[in-house]
Amino acid sequence: MDWMLYLVMVLLGFVGSFFSGLLGIGGAIINYPMLLLIPSGLSLADFTGQQVSSISMFQVFFASLAGMLAFQRRKKTDPKSGTFIHRGLVVYMGSSILAGSLLGGIVSKFMSGDTINVVYGVLAILAVILMLIPNKGQEQRLNADIAFSKFIAILSAFIVGIVSGIVGAGGAFILIPIMLTVLKIPTRTTIASSLAIVFISAIGGIIGKITAGHIPIMPTLFTVIGSLLGAPLGSRMSAKLNVRMLRYALIVLIAGTAIKIWISILG
Numbered sequence: 001m002d003w004m005l006y007l008v009m010v011l012l013g014f015v016g017s018f019f020s021g022l023l024g025i026g027g028a029i030i031n032y033p034m035l036l037l038i039p040s041g042l043s044l045a046d047f048t049g050q051q052v053s054s055i056s057m058f059q060v061f062f063a064s065l066a067g068m069l070a071f072q073r074r075k076k077t078d079p080k081s082g083t084f085i086h087r088g089l090v091v092y093m094g095s096s097i098l099a100g101s102l103l104g105g106i107v108s109k110f111m112s113g114d115t116i117n118v119v120y121g122v123l124a125i126l127a128v129i130l131m132l133i134p135n136k137g138q139e140q141r142l143n144a145d146i147a148f149s150k151f152i153a154i155l156s157a158f159i160v161g162i163v164s165g166i167v168g169a170g171g172a173f174i175l176i177p178i179m180l181t182v183l184k185i186p187t188r189t190t191i192a193s194s195l196a197i198v199f200i201s202a203i204g205g206i207i208g209k210i211t212a213g214h215i216p217i218m219p220t221l222f223t224v225i226g227s228l229l230g231a232p233l234g235s236r237m238s239a240k241l242n243v244r245m246l247r248y249a250l251i252v253l254i255a256g257t258a259i260k261i262w263i264s265i266l267g
Contacts, residue, residue, distance in 0.1 A: 005044040006222040009055075012038065013226025017063035019253065021070060021195075021234025022241075030253060031056050032120055032167065033260045035223075045219065049113025053167050054215045055223050057105070061202035062224045064172075066231035068195040086193045089185065092150050093157035094200035097171060100161020101201040105208015108166045117265050120167040123174050124258035130177030132251065148183040156182065157197070165205045172198045173254055191238065 016031035035052045039045040047055070068085070108116060156178050157171075164171030172194045179190045209215060241249075 002218075004042075005039060005219065008039060008042065008044060009219045009222040010226040013059055013063075013223035014230040015226075016059055016223075017066065017227035017230035018234040021063070021067035021231040021236075022238050022249075031059055031223075033264065036117070037260070037264060039219075045216075047216065047219075049116040050108065050111075050212070051216050052113075053108060053116055054209045054212075055220045056167070057165075057202060057205040057209050058215075058220050059223045059227045060198060061206055063227040063231045064195045064199040064202060066228055067235045068192075068199055070232045070235035085196050086146060086185070086189050088146075089148065089153065089179070089189075089193045090196045090200070092153045093175070094197045096154045096157040097161035097164075097175070097197055097201040098204040100158040100204070101165035101171070102161075102204030102208050104162040104165020105205045106165075106211055107162070108208065109212030111166065114265070116167055117261065119163060121258065121261045121265055123163055123167065124254055124261060127174045127177055127254045128251065128258055130174070130181055146185060146189065148185060153183060161201055161204065164201060165208050171201050 012031060012034050015034070019030055032052060035047060035055055036049070039047060111119075157175065160171040160175050160178070164174070175197065176190055176194050179185045179194065180187065185193070
């Protein structure tokens with residue numbers, strides 16, 4: 001019943017990319033456990049950790065691209081919304097995370113599926129801890145007024161790139177807490193800019209995954225189709241939500257997926 005599998009992949013891609021546009025994540029934080037558990041639970045497919053990370057990386061690429069373009073369109077139609085992509089952040093963190101994700105994607109070829117799952121589980125727990133730290137970031141200001149440590153931005157993005165390249169994620173689920181808590185970037189700017197950074201990260205990750213192999217072509221294609229549908233809808237809803245609600249939504253989402261993946265690992 002390949003058609004049922006493809007329908008499920010479209011739905012999974014849609015859900016992951018919806019949260020991508022809504023919360024500024026690549027979608028892998030929620031898609032990874034869903035891809036690992038749902039097709040298997042429905043007896044449609046039994047993807048390995050390597051295959052899940054490959055599908056997830058392609059989903060992240062297209063979801064972050066769609067969400068980023070939606071944010072850019074909103075900036076043109078509503079320049080007072082306070083939501084914009086910070087070019088300095090994208091340049092420094094994007095170039096660094098690209099190098100890290102390329103390296104991580106290649107390294108994943110030599111890792112078992114169980115090891116990749118453990119890496120994901122550790123990242124999710126770390127992200128929850130960071131998100132629970134009170135945000136003392138700057139108030140939302142014009143692009144030029146936001147100051148941040150370039151050294152910390154470059155170093156943190158490179159490290160995140162390596163581990164996200166391994167698990168097939170863009171890295172936003174750990175990058176966003178760093179941008180909010182360590183770099184003190186305003187929430188709306190963080191959400192919009194992280195999509196652009198994740199998109200760059202996904203470029204390196206995709207190259208690494210192609211090099212490593214383990215790419216199920218048709219399931220990946222249908223997941224991408226779902227991604228292109230969900231991200232613009234999520235980004236439109238993002239502009240209508242309270243900033244504090246967005247932050248709490250991130251915490252709940254990351255905590256929930258962390259619990260699910262560790263149940264899978266330890267079960």
